[in-house]
Amino acid sequence: MAAAVRWLGLRAAAAAAAAAAAAAGRGPPRAVRRSVLAVPLRPGLAWRPSRCGSSAAEAPATEAQEDSFLQWFLLLIPVTAFGLGTWQVQRRKWKLQLIAELESRVMAEPIPLPADPMELKNLEYRPVKVRGHFDHSKELYMMPRTMVDPAREAREAGRLSSSPESGAYVITPFHCTDLGVTILVNRGFVPRKKVNPDTRQRGQVEGEVDLVGMVRLTETRKPFVPENNPERNHWHYRDLEAMARLTGADPIFIDADFQSTVPGGPIGGQTRVTLRNEHMQYILTWYGLCAATSYLWFKKFLRRTPGV
Numbered sequence: 503m504a505a506a507v508r509w510l511g512l513r514a515a516a517a518a519a520a521a522a523a524a525a526a527g528r529g530p531p532r533a534v535r536r537s538v539l540a541v542p543l544r545p546g547l548a549w550r551p552s553r554c555g556s557s558a559a560e561a562p563a564t565e566a567q568e569d570s571f572l573q574w575f576l577l578l579i580p581v582t583a584f585g586l587g588t589w590q591v592q593r594r595k596w597k598l599q600l601i602a603e604l605e606s607r608v609m610a611e612p613i614p615l616p617a618d619p620m621e622l623k624n625l626e627y628r629p630v631k632v633r634g635h636f637d638h639s640k641e642l643y644m645m646p647r648t649m650v651d652p653a654r655e656a657r658e659a660g661r662l663s664s665s666p667e668s669g670a671y672v673i674t675p676f677h678c679t680d681l682g683v684t685i686l687v688n689r690g691f692v693p694r695k696k697v698n699p700d701t702r703q704r705g706q707v708e709g710e711v712d713l714v715g716m717v718r719l720t721e722t723r724k725p726f727v728p729e730n731n732p733e734r735n736h737w738h739y740r741d742l743e744a745m746a747r748l749t750g751a752d753p754i755f756i757d758a759d760f761q762s763t764v765p766g767g768p769i770g771g772q773t774r775v776t777l778r779n780e781h782m783q784y785i786l787t788w789y790g791l792c793a794a795t796s797y798l799w800f801k802k803f804l805r806r807t808p809g810v
Contacts, residue, residue, distance in 0.1 A: 573803045580796040587788030594781035601777050608775050612714045617681055619754055625717045627775060630756060632685070632713050637675040638706050640749045641699060642686075644737045645670035649691040650772045669693040672768045673737070675751045679710060685754040686745055687715060690768030705767020715756030716773050 604627060612629040616622060648666040669692050676687040696702050720742040723729065730737045732748055742753035760771030 576799055580792045580799060583788050583792035583795065587785055587792060590781050590784040590788060594779070594785065597777065597779045597781055601779065604775060604777065608716070615678065615681065619752065622717055622754060623719065626719050627773070628717050629714055629759070630717055632676065632678050633680055633710060634676050634678040635710050636687070636707055637677065638699060640675050642673035642737055642745060642749065643670040643697055643735055644673060645697070647671050647691060649769060650774050667693050670697050671772060673745065675749045676713070683754070684751040685756065686742070686749065686751050687713065688755070688757045688772060690758060690763060690770040690772050692768050702766050705764050707764055707767065713758055713762055715758045718755045718757055720753065
């Protein structure tokens, strides 16, 4: 009986010790230690924090930097388009002023041809008057050319194609009696079949005449324009120095007006006074591009929904 009581006392003491140890947080002697993630720790293996959280925090920062660069880079498109549109506005003002000056110069009263050739540099398209006689033996031909005919050009403006008659401009030396110099005069247009002067003897004016014409300056050869061929007397552009050397005239050139036309002779008034003015469509193009790209930029970067 005493032995039984002693055994029960030992069991009670062991139970009390286990309860006290559990209360102190040590757990039962056979409890297995576990990590915070409920994974058993292996002997000799120390737990270290993962670096995944650091990489995940760096990714949004890098992405934000890339978005910022792209945002300001794409903003250059509408800004540049706006600048080009504004530049075309200024170009259009300049072109309209130039056209107005040209029209006023063309419509001005004829003045005597200046004796100083240097003055002619500022007188292109200015009507001048001269008196003298032609030297038909030294004609030059600018070809191929079509006749300047405003009425015909207005009729054919809406057509996809037209076939105006091809021919040449007849350039004839003209000795000015008052100035004592010989100049070059574009007498006008003749069809190809009338280029040979023998076929238009009726129009070869003799004796002294009064002429009114527009001053023209020398030209430089444009791309795709053939070279002049003095040997064949084919001239594709006005090279006044070369023309003057060949005819013995001074490098002064005028286009005779329409009033100089005589029956059977070249048709005068072959001065095409036009300046291209396409700046308005350029303005609309650049400002339209600016508006469209500005809208897309605003929608992309300033009205972006969260999380996109």
